[in-house]
Amino acid sequence: MDKVDASAHYQGVTEDKPSLLVVVLDTNPFAWQSLHSELPLQTALSHILLFLNAHLSFSHANRVAVIASHTKSATFLYPNSAAAAETAETSVDLYRDANKYRLFASIERQVQSSMQRLLSSTAPESLAGTNETTMAGALSLALAYINRVCNADNLSDSGEGSGGGARPGEARADTASMTARILVVSVSGDLANQYVSVMNSIFAAQRQRVPIDICKIAGDTVFLQQASDSTNGIYMQLQHPSALLQYLLSCFMSDPSTRHHLIPPSQINVDFRAACFCHKRVVDIGFVCSICLSIFCSPPPGAICTTCNTKLDVSALGNYGGKPAVVLMKKKKIKKAKKVLNDSAADSSTPGTPVA
Amino acid sequence: MADSDSDYIASSGDEAPKSKSNKTGKRGKRAGREKPRERWEEIQRAWDLGLEDDNIESTISELLEAGKKRRLLKDETPLQRGIIRHLVLILDLSVAMAEKDLRPTRYLLSLRYACDFVREFFEQNPISQMAVVGMRDGIAIRISDMGGNPQTHVDAIQKLRLDDPDGSPSLQNALEMARGALFHTPSHGTREVVIIYGALWSADPGDIHTTIRSLVADKIRVAVVGLAAQVSICKELVRITNAGDTSSYTVALNEVHFREKLLEATTPPVTRTQKMSANGLLMMGFPSRIVERTASLCACHSQMNKGGYLCSRCGTKVCQLPCECPACGLTLILSTHLARSYHHLFPLKNWLEVSWTEARRSTHCFSCQSAFPPPPAAALKDTPDAERQPAKTGSSTSISSRYKCPDCGMHFCVDCDVFCHEILYNCPGCQSLGDEKPARTTRGKKRARELSEGGAGAPPPPPPPAPPEPEPMVID
Ligand SMILES: [Zn+2]
Ligand SMILES: [Zn+2]
Ligand SMILES: [Zn+2]
Ligand SMILES: [Zn+2]
Ligand SMILES: [Zn+2]
Ligand SMILES: [Zn+2]
Numbered sequence: 094m095d096k097v098d099a100s101a102h103y104q105g106v107t108e109d110k111p112s113l114l115v116v117v118l119d120t121n122p123f124a125w126q127s128l129h130s131e132l133p134l135q136t137a138l139s140h141i142l143l144f145l146n147a148h149l150s151f152s153h154a155n156r157v158a159v160i161a162s163h164t165k166s167a168t169f170l171y172p173n174s175a176a177a178a179e180t181a182e183t184s185v186d187l188y189r190d191a192n193k194y195r196l197f198a199s200i201e202r203q204v205q206s207s208m209q210r211l212l213s214s215t216a217p218e219s220l221a222g223t224n225e226t227t228m229a230g231a232l233s234l235a236l237a238y239i240n241r242v243c244n245a246d247n248l249s250d251s252g253e254g255s256g257g258g259a260r261p262g263e264a265r266a267d268t269a270s271m272t273a274r275i276l277v278v279s280v281s282g283d284l285a286n287q288y289v290s291v292m293n294s295i296f297a298a299q300r301q302r303v304p305i306d307i308c309k310i311a312g313d314t315v316f317l318q319q320a321s322d323s324t325n326g327i328y329m330q331l332q333h334p335s336a337l338l339q340y341l342l343s344c345f346m347s348d349p350s351t352r353h354h355l356i357p358p359s360q361i362n363v364d365f366r367a368a369c370f371c372h373k374r375v376v377d378i379g380f381v382c383s384i385c386l387s388i389f390c391s392p393p394p395g396a397i398c399t400t401c402n403t404k405l406d407v408s409a410l411g412n413y414g415g416k417p418a419v420v421l422m423k424k425k426k427i428k429k430a431k432k433v434l435n436d437s438a439a440d441s442s443t444p445g446t447p448v449a
Numbered sequence: 450m451a452d453s454d455s456d457y458i459a460s461s462g463d464e465a466p467k468s469k470s471n472k473t474g475k476r477g478k479r480a481g482r483e484k485p486r487e488r489w490e491e492i493q494r495a496w497d498l499g500l501e502d503d504n505i506e507s508t509i510s511e512l513l514e515a516g517k518k519r520r521l522l523k524d525e526t527p528l529q530r531g532i533i534r535h536l537v538l539i540l541d542l543s544v545a546m547a548e549k550d551l552r553p554t555r556y557l558l559s560l561r562y563a564c565d566f567v568r569e570f571f572e573q574n575p576i577s578q579m580a581v582v583g584m585r586d587g588i589a590i591r592i593s594d595m596g597g598n599p600q601t602h603v604d605a606i607q608k609l610r611l612d613d614p615d616g617s618p619s620l621q622n623a624l625e626m627a628r629g630a631l632f633h634t635p636s637h638g639t640r641e642v643v644i645i646y647g648a649l650w651s652a653d654p655g656d657i658h659t660t661i662r663s664l665v666a667d668k669i670r671v672a673v674v675g676l677a678a679q680v681s682i683c684k685e686l687v688r689i690t691n692a693g694d695t696s697s698y699t700v701a702l703n704e705v706h707f708r709e710k711l712l713e714a715t716t717p718p719v720t721r722t723q724k725m726s727a728n729g730l731l732m733m734g735f736p737s738r739i740v741e742r743t744a745s746l747c748a749c750h751s752q753m754n755k756g757g758y759l760c761s762r763c764g765t766k767v768c769q770l771p772c773e774c775p776a777c778g779l780t781l782i783l784s785t786h787l788a789r790s791y792h793h794l795f796p797l798k799n800w801l802e803v804s805w806t807e808a809r810r811s812t813h814c815f816s817c818q819s820a821f822p823p824p825p826a827a828a829l830k831d832t833p834d835a836e837r838q839p840a841k842t843g844s845s846t847s848i849s850s851r852y853k854c855p856d857c858g859m860h861f862c863v864d865c866d867v868f869c870h871e872i873l874y875n876c877p878g879c880q881s882l883g884d885e886k887p888a889r890t891t892r893g894k895k896r897a898r899e900l901s902e903g904g905a906g907a908p909p910p911p912p913p914p915a916p917p918e919p920e921p922m923v924i925d
Contacts (some may be wrong), residue, residue, distance in 0.1 A: 167881035174813045174820075230881030233869075234816050237877050240868045241817035289795060290875045292788035297873040299600060323598075323785055361740040365758075367784035377761040378779070381731045383532075385794055386575065386787045392730055400794055405730040 111154030112348040113242055113273040115235040116141060118170070120161045120211065121226045124280035128311055132334040137310075140338040141278065142204060146197045147342060156271070158238055159204050160231045161211055164220055167230035169238075171200055173207045226281050228317075229290035232305075236297050239273040244301075272349045274326070275305045282312035285375055288368035295320045304352075306345050310334045315364045315375055322363045329358055370400060532717045533638035533771055534577035535595070536570065537627035538563060538645075540606075542585035545648035545677065546614035551704055555676050556614045559645050562708050564603045566643075569715045571599040575790040576771055576782050577638070580630045581605060582623050586616030587652045589626040595634070597771075597786050618646070620682065621653035621660050624671075628660075631669055633750065635773050640669045643714045646683060647676040657682060664690050670718065672697035674710050734761035734774070735784040748775040792874035800854050800866050802847035811851060811860040816869070816877040819862055822850055854878050 118141065125134040145157045159170040275298065284291050295316075298305050304326035307317045311334070321328040329344050331337065347355055366377045369390035379388040385401040393399050396407045540563055546556040563581070570579060581592040581602055593605035624642065631640045642664075651657070664671065664686075671690045673683045679700055687698040697714070701707035736758035744753040747768040757768040763777040771782040805824045813820055851860040859878030861869070869876060 165882075169818060172818050174818065227881055229875065230877060230879075233873060233875045233877040233880045236873055237816035237865045237868055238818065240872075241814075241819055241862075241864055287880070289788070289791045290880050292785070293792055293874045295785075296789055297875075299598075300872055302600075319785055363738040365735050365737050365784050367735050367787065377736070378732065378734045381733045381787065383729045383731055386790055387794065388784075388787065389730075396730065398730075407730055 109152070109350065111152050111156070111271050112148070112350075113156045113158070113239060113271050114145070114148045114348075115158045115160065115239060115273065115275045116145065117160045117162055117228070117231045117235055117275060117277045119226045119228070119278060119280045120163050120208075121224065121281040122164070122212070122215065122220060123224055124311060128280060128334060132310065132337060137278070137337055138204070138208065140341065142197075142201050143338055144341040144345070145200060146194075147346065149196060149200075151348075154271075156242065157200065158235070159200075160234050160238075161208065162226045162228050162231035163211060163215065164226060167227040167234055168207070168211060169234065170207045170211070171203045173203055175207070175210075177203060224281050224312075225283050225286065226279075227287070228277070228279075228284050228314075229287040229294055232275070232277075232291065232294035232298070232320075235275050236294060236301065236303065239275075239303055240301065243271045243273050273301075273303050274349055275303060276308060276345055277305060277317060277320075278308045278310065279314060279317055280311045282314045284314055284316045285368040285373040288316065288373070291316050291320070295323055298324045302349075304349055308337075308340065308345060310337070315366050316368075318364050321359065327357045327359055532574060532577070533635075534574050534579075534641060534717060535631055535634040535638050536577065536579040536641045536643060536714075537630050538566065538579060538581045538643050539589075539623045539627060540581065540583045540592070540609075540645050541618050541647040541676075542583045542590075542609070542612070542614050543616055543618040543648050544614055545618070548647070548677075551676065551701070551707065555647050557610065558704060558707070559647070559676070560606055560609055562711050563606050563645065565708070566711055566715065567599050567602045567606070569712050571597070571789065573715050574717060576786045578634070578771070580627075582626050582630070583609070584618035584620070584623045585614070587619050587622070589619065589622040591626065595630050597783065617650065617652040618648045619653055620644075620646075620651040620686075621655060621657045624657075624660050624664065624686075628664060628667060628669060631667065635771075638771075639718060640667065641714075641718065642669055642671045643711075644671065644673045644683075645676070645711065646673055646680070649677050649680055651682065657686075661686055661689050670697075672714050673699075674707065675700040676707070731780060734779045734781045736761050736767075736770070736781050795874075797870055797874055797876055798855055799870075800852040800861065803849050803851035803853050803860060805849050807853075808849035808851050808860070814851075814862040814865055815859040815881075816861055816865045819864075821860070821862070824849065857882050 118138075120134070125137075141159075145159070148157060149155050158172060161168050161170050295305070298320070303324065305317075305320045305324045306327040307321045307329065309317070309328070309330045318328060320326065327344060329340060331340055344358055347357065366375050367379060367388050368374065369376050369379055370387045371389050371391075371393065374390050376388070376390050379390060380392050381388055382398040382401065382403065382405060384403045385398060387398060387400040389399075392407055393405070396405045397403070398405055540559060542556070546554070546559065548555050551558045567579070567581075570577070576597070578595050578597045579602065580595040583590045583592050592609065593602045596602070623644070627642045631642075634640060669690060671686050673687055675683060675698070677700070679698075684695055684698050688695045691697060699710045701710060738756070738758055740756040742755075744755045745766060746752065747754055747757055748765045749767045749769070749772055752768065754768055757766050758770055758781065759766055760774040760777060760779060760781060762779045763774065765774055765776040767774065767781060771780065771786070773780055808821070808824050811821060812823070847863075850862060852863065852866045853860055854876045857876060857878035859876075859882075861878070865877070
């Protein structure tokens, strides 16, 4: 009775796959400037570096990458071939510091130096009044990198076996050598200009089963909500930006295989609005070409779709700006309904709601 | 017909190993476009490839690269994607599927083709929905629910691979379950059932003719792909539900024919009622999802639930998309379903090979940071490309293992090339090097920009596109 068979607990331990974490850091200078009192960029960067170190500490096979999504460009901060060459020249220092794990030091050094280079190469005049960030580019880079690291090894052998027109990178998700995820640290908004490319990246992530986690420090972005929702990622709007590290460690630490056992925070309400193709405006009601599914915020001039050049039949639009269809009451209910209407004619609710 | 007949004899005649039969599916699609080649012509022999002893390693890596690079030609015919279809795919999981006349087995082959079917279906009908039902042990089993995400269906079908086919199929039970799944779907879409049927019998609890009659009453049309031989009740089923037309009942002759016939069902059916105009402009709402603290009734089914979508025009709550707003009649869809097809609108250009002379510019792949082979010493001196000039099209491999995007001029490796053209549909270079590149400005977009400059609330005209710079760090 007292005997507890503990052996079963240890037999079930499976070998965990190593995990790749790609951090996409939004480096829009304006947004960081407005956050400066709460969370300076330098502090945020050191928090993120600590987070990366924590991820690497889980397993020696874990890997990280850092991508900066700047105002007009997206670039790798780590691994960065130029920065790596630079650090290699001065690598004596790395061995000096006996209190620091060497990988941590080299990542920190590369991220810091390529960040410095990125910011110093940004001309002030090129920033005039822009609050956008090349998120589509950063996500594309991240996905291509993930594809390379996780799938490139077994691309050659399983390519033939899957056959039958299967595309690379799908049936293979189970056999991939690593699991991967993307963490977007976002501070600015407005991705409407890159709607199509951002959505393409989201679908690619969905197919590769790469969750996109969103750590939203400031700003408001419709499409990042959709990104985390359709890839089963975590969405977190920070209440206290100064506690970034704590948010990162407590919400974004778990890797995709661990998340099956947890209830990760995700957003409850998802904004599913789209951007129109004509003015890049975010709309919730749009006109859709039935041939190519382009979205317009108003019927295109001359009723010709500007994307596929088809002459559109606007008459099918029917009741543009139409009125709600009022369902007629059945005859025997009229008495009752009338009474209610008289009582509260002003606050009558949705037309057609059965009164009971 | 004659073509596939001869194919059939060829495949049954020779004792082809398993791996070879796997390839036939891939080849078959291309063979339709090129001139028909006999099977023995396709065998690649080592001595044809000019293997030399000294550089076997590089030749092998080139072969690997060529294999990765091979990709299907995409046809660019405008499809009408704005049709909302509702389809139930019924899979036979009975003991009849254990037969090995289709290799490896009917079961595994039909599961694989079912996955292809799901992907192709959502490619062609991005705002449609489907469900998957299985027939096993005399009952119908639900494999995946009605939904618009291809990945969930594919995952559910993949899970079946671990099981073995067993028991008898029941056509009636499966059709009744499909009818139940299609019951709630709105009337403006189509209702279809596609059956993969391997058995020659059906174990039904009642009169299947009553079920067929109720299918007709519910305006559900059925297509069947048989794997063994023609079955009278299937033909009857197809004839009655398709208004006398039996063309959507076929029996697969071989693997390739099976796949063709199954994927035929992904193209939208001809509407018998001509109500839906071919090229219309549809007004659609993109509602956002909400979660409520307390449950409330949805307008579509009058059921209590905590959350759903609010109509973007009148605020009525509906519980699932796509649907027509019960109050104002606006078509409500998930915008992500529309966006799934946008890569067809702005296709990515094919990337070009890079000669050794130009290759010196880059040492790493722009998108995945993997190192390129350094240019050989000979390449630095003169023009060595003359002897091994690659073919002109993008289908051949690049001698320097680099591929260049014609718009941004960045160099990529072959893995990224394949990944970007087949999964991502973005050029990481064009997306990363500034917002207004000529890359994605198709004719339509350009015109849209002209319009927007004239528009009232339009954003300021974008700065002139930056010239393609070799270094990603250079801005402006
Ligand atoms: Zn517009
Ligand atoms: Zn169009
Ligand atoms: Zn409902
Ligand atoms: Zn409405
Ligand atoms: Zn690459
Ligand atoms: Zn490009």
